[in-house]
Amino acid sequence: MSAKARLHMNRDSHSDDEIKRIYKMKNIAVVGMSKNEGKAANYVPRYLVEHGYNVIPVNPTAPEIMGKKSYPLVSGVPESIDIVDVFRPSEDVPAVVRDALKKEGIKVIWMQEGIYSEEAERMAKEKGVDVVYNRCMMAEHTRLFDTD
DSSP: OOHHHHHHSOOOOOOHHHHHHHTTOOEEEEETOOSOTTSHHHHHHHHHHHTTOEEEEEOTTOSEETTEEOBSSGGGOOSOOSEEEEOSOGGGHHHHHHHHTTSTTOOEEEEOTTOOOHHHHHHHHHTTOEEEOSOOHHHHHHHHHOOO
């Protein structure tokens, strides 16, 4: 998706206070987490780790990322997950959400900036899972909490 298309993509209607409440949750599965340090799917989770979050890599092509065991699917992660942060193309998101909803306790599906699936949003909301989309977890955290 081009930068221009991203600018015109809608985002969810959460207020800043609602987003701040989401950041109180600490266990984040990052789907599509990358070993490549130049990619957002690497430096965004690294930022989250540096800010006290428990990041769980989910990537079927990497056994380990940032020294942490990586899982092929969200449903296969043994520890508890609050937020599923998705770094996958929009067309892949329904399958990711379908799998994630098999795991008990997930409270939020967060689709990174430039990512959205109406089908995935509907599936999650039908199961009582909150949905954030077209927002970057690092950019939003910086905007809401960094007070230089």
